[in-house]
Amino acid sequence: MRDIQHIEIPGHTLSVRVDPGPEREGRPALWPSVGEYPIYDPFLYTTMTTDDERNHRFRAALAHLAPDRRILDIGTGQDLLWAREGVQAGARHAVAIEVIEDAFHKAAANLPALESPDRITLLLGESTRLRFAPRADVCVAEIIGSLAGAEGAAAVLADARTRLLEPGGLVIPHRAVTLAAAVRLSDLLPEQPVAFAEAALPYLRSIFGWHGSPFDVRLRVENPPADALLSEGAPIEVLDFNGDLQTQQRTTTHLAITRSGLVDGVLTWLNLWCLPDEEPLDALSMKTNWATIYLPLFDSPVPVEPGDVLELTFAAALSDDRVHPDYQLQAVLRTADGQQRRGSLISPHHGGAFRSHSLYRDLFPAG
Ligand SMILES: C[S@@+](CC[C@H](N)C(=O)[O-])C[C@H]1O[C@@H](n2cnc3c(N)ncnc32)[C@H](O)[C@@H]1O
The missing domain is CATH 2.70.160.11 (Hnrnp arginine n-methyltransferase1)
Known part of the structure; x- marks a missing residue:
């Protein structure tokens, strides 16, 4: 070569x-x-959906915080991963947001085959520009970079806490x-x-x-x-x-x-x-x-x-x-x-x- x-x-x-x-x-x-960057493809999504070290932590946090709550999954990706897991953990409802059009369309195609599709609302766009009601109780957002803040987690989650979550609502991850x-x-x-x-x-x-x-x-x-x-x-x-x-x-x-x-x-x-x-x-x-x-x-x-x-x-x-x-x-x-x-x-x-x-x-x- x-x-x-x-x-x-x-x-x-x-x-x-x-x-x-x-x-x-x-x-x-x-x-x-x-x-x-908004360049995610199936290869990159698969490296995440198969990341056990990461996934068992998000799953444990959802098992603890999602039951009977309304959740918001920012950056749900093509697989609606945390919206789906949150509903399986007992969330009443999940709003799932994705900004990349291709990933959103794949997620929309995947949605009907999920266990409780009627408990997930999928939205296209950047969370900072969307609004919905009622607000969520828990936000799960895997928008964490290798440099922790590089994917915009601080601005996106500060905005979500102010506009999209109930007062006192919680965010996964914690830190x-x-x-x-x-x-x-x-x-x-x-x-x-x-x-x-x-x-x-x-x-x-x-x-x-x-x-x-x-x-x-x-x-x-x-x-x-x-x-x-x-x-x-x-x-x-x-x-x-x-x-x-x-x-x-x-x-x-x-x-x-x-x-x-x-x-x-x-x-x-x-x-x-x-x-x-x-x-x-x-x-x-x-x-x-x-x-x-x-x-x-x-x-x-x-x-x-x-x-x-x-x-x-x-x-x-x-x-x-x-x-x-x-x-x-x-x-x-x-x-x-x-x-x-x-x-x-x-x-x-x-x-x-x-x-x-x-x-x-x-x-x-x-x-
Ligand atoms: C690191 S991937 C995580 C995908 C999936 N949630 C997972 O954990 O496997 C981040 C995803 O969030 C999306 N994203 C990042 N910031 C966003 C925002 N403010 N609103 C909507 N989608 C966002 C990206 O396009 C990407 O699909």
Whole structure:
């Protein structure tokens, strides 16, 4: 297989560096982050409906909260998954909302064959633009990203709590947190090139085609080796869906380097609680459809030793669509001998620079 392939989007032919190695279960793989774009297809939906680590948590929360209640499933997908499970768990009624037309039509075709179709109302559109009566008692929304807030969960669920849920209504999931640790990208892809998996190319084409032009997409790393982390993980983004839910946030955290190596960015991953008192899903150590996201900070790798500290400021603010966040990171690496090295990243949901960072110039070679 060639290690440079081309993708066509209207007005652009892009060269993309592709990993020529075999696709194998458990092998690290580089993809664009896909969940925050309206490009879901049957393959992506199936990775979720077969995600046992995720599904048993949502199911347990519905068993606890759905009986005799009216529920709202935001982002029901082609399978009406949580509306269906909620009704099976004893909900009186479910409103299921889906914004992607193709997924909505598949859901509409699936609905009559369900056990109690008359107890589910399916609506097409973005939840933030719809209204219905009566309001729901419980909202279930699996719109959680690998970067927890990337799919717009804060804005969508803040809106749902205000307009679509009864006062005091509850949200499933309960809490989502993004953690970060210092890494070097090439350590996440050992003995293989820093290049996209071939299977990811149609998704790159869909994301750029949806936006109308290429941009520096967030990078999803599947199956990163656990020993690639150079610091402990610390929370950088917190979403309390039943508490003080913020659509903008900014936090500074200090990642203490735990072993010698080279750092060029951070790896982030999701912790998710569907109910407050459970063991959270951890997307780094558990097998789940959520992967890790690598965010580049330095143009070239910086040597680090135990005792050094990466000070990381992470800010989320709504993009121009008022739903999906843009992220900004600033980093100061302070070494034990008093040196400082600064790095940063602007990671918009859509648009912004293309090939702004050396990594992206490498992944999308000019010409
Ligand atoms: C991660 S998938 C989850 C699909 C399914 N609920 C599941 O858990 O397997 C998210 C789905 O939510 C939809 N979605 C995201 N935000 C939405 C919104 N505000 N209103 C309606 N649908 C939304 C997406 O189009 C996508 O189908």
